Amino acid sequence: MTHHNSRNQTTVHGKGKLALSLAMFFVLILLSVVYLSQVNKLIEKNFDLRNIRLAVQERQEQSQKLMVAFMQAGSLSSLEEAAKRLNLVEIGKTAYLNIAPDFFALYQKP
Amino acid sequence: MKRHFGNWRFYAVFLLAAIATGVIIIRLFCLQVLQHGSYTALAKDQHELLQQLIPRRGEIFIQEKGDTWHPLAVNRSYQTAFLVPREVADKEELAQNISPLVGIAADKILEKLADPNDPYEPLKSKLDDETAQKIRELDLKGVYLINEGWRWYPQGNLASNVLGFVGMSEEQKIGQYGLEQYYENELAGQSGFLKSEKDALGRWLLMQDYNLEPAKDGANLYLTLDQNIQYVVEQKLKEVAEKWAIADGCAIVMDPQSGAIRAMASWPDFNPNEYQKVEHINDFMNSCTQKTYEPGSVFKPIVMAAGLDTGKISPETIYTDTGSVQISGYTIKNALEKVYGVSTMTKVLENSINTGAIFAERATGNDNFKKYSEAFGFDSKTGVDLAGEAVGNLNNLKTNREINFATASFGQGISVTSLEMASAISAIANDGKLMKPYLVEKSVDPDGQEKLTQPQLIRNIISPKTAGQLTAMLVSTVRNGYDKIKLTGYFVAGKTGTAQISLEGKVGYSDDTNHSFAGYAPAYNPKFLIFLMIGKPKGVQFASGTLAPLFAEIARYLLDYYEIPPEE
Numbered sequence: 001m002t003h004h005n006s007r008n009q010t011t012v013h014g015k016g017k018l019a020l021s022l023a024m025f026f027v028l029i030l031l032s033v034v035y036l037s038q039v040n041k042l043i044e045k046n047f048d049l050r051n052i053r054l055a056v057q058e059r060q061e062q063s064q065k066l067m068v069a070f071m072q073a074g075s076l077s078s079l080e081e082a083a084k085r086l087n088l089v090e091i092g093k094t095a096y097l098n099i100a101p102d103f104f105a106l107y108q109k110p
Numbered sequence: 111m112k113r114h115f116g117n118w119r120f121y122a123v124f125l126l127a128a129i130a131t132g133v134i135i136i137r138l139f140c141l142q143v144l145q146h147g148s149y150t151a152l153a154k155d156q157h158e159l160l161q162q163l164i165p166r167r168g169e170i171f172i173q174e175k176g177d178t179w180h181p182l183a184v185n186r187s188y189q190t191a192f193l194v195p196r197e198v199a200d201k202e203e204l205a206q207n208i209s210p211l212v213g214i215a216a217d218k219i220l221e222k223l224a225d226p227n228d229p230y231e232p233l234k235s236k237l238d239d240e241t242a243q244k245i246r247e248l249d250l251k252g253v254y255l256i257n258e259g260w261r262w263y264p265q266g267n268l269a270s271n272v273l274g275f276v277g278m279s280e281e282q283k284i285g286q287y288g289l290e291q292y293y294e295n296e297l298a299g300q301s302g303f304l305k306s307e308k309d310a311l312g313r314w315l316l317m318q319d320y321n322l323e324p325a326k327d328g329a330n331l332y333l334t335l336d337q338n339i340q341y342v343v344e345q346k347l348k349e350v351a352e353k354w355a356i357a358d359g360c361a362i363v364m365d366p367q368s369g370a371i372r373a374m375a376s377w378p379d380f381n382p383n384e385y386q387k388v389e390h391i392n393d394f395m396n397s398c399t400q401k402t403y404e405p406g407s408v409f410k411p412i413v414m415a416a417g418l419d420t421g422k423i424s425p426e427t428i429y430t431d432t433g434s435v436q437i438s439g440y441t442i443k444n445a446l447e448k449v450y451g452v453s454t455m456t457k458v459l460e461n462s463i464n465t466g467a468i469f470a471e472r473a474t475g476n477d478n479f480k481k482y483s484e485a486f487g488f489d490s491k492t493g494v495d496l497a498g499e500a501v502g503n504l505n506n507l508k509t510n511r512e513i514n515f516a517t518a519s520f521g522q523g524i525s526v527t528s529l530e531m532a533s534a535i536s537a538i539a540n541d542g543k544l545m546k547p548y549l550v551e552k553s554v555d556p557d558g559q560e561k562l563t564q565p566q567l568i569r570n571i572i573s574p575k576t577a578g579q580l581t582a583m584l585v586s587t588v589r590n591g592y593d594k595i596k597l598t599g600y601f602v603a604g605k606t607g608t609a610q611i612s613l614e615g616k617v618g619y620s621d622d623t624n625h626s627f628a629g630y631a632p633a634y635n636p637k638f639l640i641f642l643m644i645g646k647p648k649g650v651q652f653a654s655g656t657l658a659p660l661f662a663e664i665a666r667y668l669l670d671y672y673e674i675p676p677e678e
Contacts, residue, residue, distance in 0.1 A: 050313070064186055065239070071181060071264035076341045096675040 159308035165299030167261065168328030170273065170289065172337045173551070180337050183263050183273055183290070189242035190235040190258040195228040198252035208253060211244055236260055263382045269340050271376035271396040272549065274497065275385045287394045289331065289549065291497035296553060299328035327556040334370035334551045339363055342667050343373040350660050351377045354647035360398040360528040362641040363668065366536035366630060368565035369545030372638065374398050399499045402525040403645070406609025407462045408626045409521030411538060411580060414455060416482035417474040418579050419572040425456045425583050429469045438513045442468065445608070456583045459605060460591040464520045471519035479515060480507040485571045486534040487544060488526050494547045502526035521609055532641035535628040538580050539603070539636040542572035585633045594658040597631070597665055599676025604629025604661060606653035611646070622646045625653035627661045631669065632677055638668050
């Protein structure tokens with residue numbers, strides 16, 4: 001009886017060990033999967049970041065080209081050429097209006 | 111015998127093993143101990159990224175009536191082509207293909223490709239997009255394109271002698287001449303660095319730890335120069351330069367009440383985007399601040415200021431001009447040997463009478479004249495924020511020779527810069543207050559912090575009463591002296607100067623002259639001062655013929671631009 005009990009205890013103890021081992025194995029597997037997926041995500045984000053950086057760089061280049069074109073068009077030498085092309089007339093003598101001192105509303109603020 | 115043979119083999123094998131082990135240990139010692147440093151560096155180089163972070167250079171802006179700002183110097187990236195000679199298989203073919211695109215002779219390119227172990231040879235920088243695209247399409251092995259930041263001046267030649275440029279010095283980009291040099295520290299910013307791991311292609315591994323010291327960008331500068339005034343003044347100076355074939359020239363427009371410079375044009379100018387193409391280094395010089403010359407009669411208001419302020423003369427003081435003055439064996443005559451007879455001091459300025467200036471100087475006294483000349487700042491830098499400012503020379507006034515004081519009274523035998531002269535006349539316009547001229551109105555740090563430049567009074571030279579009397583004399587000079595200045599309805603003060611140019615390395619004067627003109631308006635509440643100078647004009651004798659009309663044109667433009675209504 002004593003021997004029988006001892007065998008049963010050993011079996012139960014063995015089963016417990018096996019269950020614990022299996023549990024640890026699956027936990028390890030699970031942790032590995034989680035770790036791999038996290039690393040994978042990190043690498044994926046790394047690539048995303050790189051692509052975004054490239055896209056930003058590309059847009060910066062486009063922006064710079066537009067800025068350069070804008071500044072060239074707005075430079076005074078370009079404006080002078082445009083004025084000549086459009087036959088714009090130079091301003092002549094400026095005439096200033098004389099405001100009568102007694103005309104209060106226009107002469108000064110109340 | 112057999113056993114003995116076996117022992118021998120054992121020892122031989124043992125010895126060989128021991129030698130091999132020893133060799134390996136020695137080799138490992140060499141690699142790991144003696145050459146530890148170099149291999150560590152090599153390993154680090156393979157996986158460690160240490161990148162210098164280049165700060166963005168501050169940009170420079172020019173104003174339009176103080177409320178709108180336009181870019182004058184900005185940063186942009188260009189494509190730069192470089193060669194890796196060790197990767198090039200057919201050097202001849204590569205040189206022939208790329209030569210017409212980059213504008214470099216094929217044999218010069220072959221010279222760059224001569225060393226088969228050479229890992230890097232710069233080919234051409236600042237390529238335009240079209241050329242870069244053509245090079246890319248050729249897909250040549252050993253030819254690479256990279257982006258490289260360079261300074262770009264969108265207005266081309268505008269204010270080039272004020273700006274300077276960013277050039278290469280000891281393989282570093284650095285500001286040279288003008289504002290770019292003067293404000294190098296503020297504009298350049300401070301470099302940073304990035305230390306991290308890199309992948310096999312040398313790219314930054316973002317998932318690794320890193321050590322980042324960000325670069326500090328340079329400050330932006332906002333100038334006192336007004337874009338429209340600067341452009342008009344440059345165009346007018348260019349017209350005069352071409353008409354009279356001058357050697358050099360300068361035009362300054364400044365606010366006499368603050369010292370703010372609204373335009374500073376120098377001839378010859380250059381395109382800072384192509385500074386390498388400038389043939390003569392003198393073209394980079396700013397004639398307004400880096401050239402000294404004998405000013406001539408434009409200096410006469412200074413002797414009058416000294417005389418009036420000391421009370422030794424008044425505008426109505428009378429003397430009799432006989433056409434010449436004898437001093438220490440020298441005879442000094444008026445221009446064109448004219449004789450004016452009885453004249454007032456006002457007439458002396460109107461007719462620019464040399465003997466009258468000598469009379470005023472003698473009445474004032476040599477010590478007083480020297481003291482006032484120094485107070486007006488002719489023997490010291492104005493302190494303008496530009497690199498390489500020259501300084502005038504009043505050494506002749508330190509000799510106590512009577513003849514030197516006499517010639518100095520009409521601006522010969524002493525030297526000044528145009529900016530010194532402009533500042534001095536500005537002081538007369540500004541109730542006798544000498545202001546420090548300046549070009550940067552404010553600087554803005556990358557964090558948005560503004561640093562405004564406050565107008566700075568250097569000293570009071572003459573009383574407001576003297577300044578008023580002198581202004582009235584200069585108004586009279588413009589009205590009665592120069593028929594080419596027609597600015598009806600405005601009080602305009604001004605004076606010309608035509609100075610002989612001394613012979614280089616010899617005693618005496620050449621036939622060449624320097625012309626100058628200083629004037630301000632409205633005379634009794636001046637909004638602007640104009641100073642003009644041209645060197646060695648051909649086919650014209652006096653500044654009244656070259657610069658008086660130019661002054662009138664610029665003054666007319668400024669009166670309209672600032673919307674200043676007529677006073678009478």
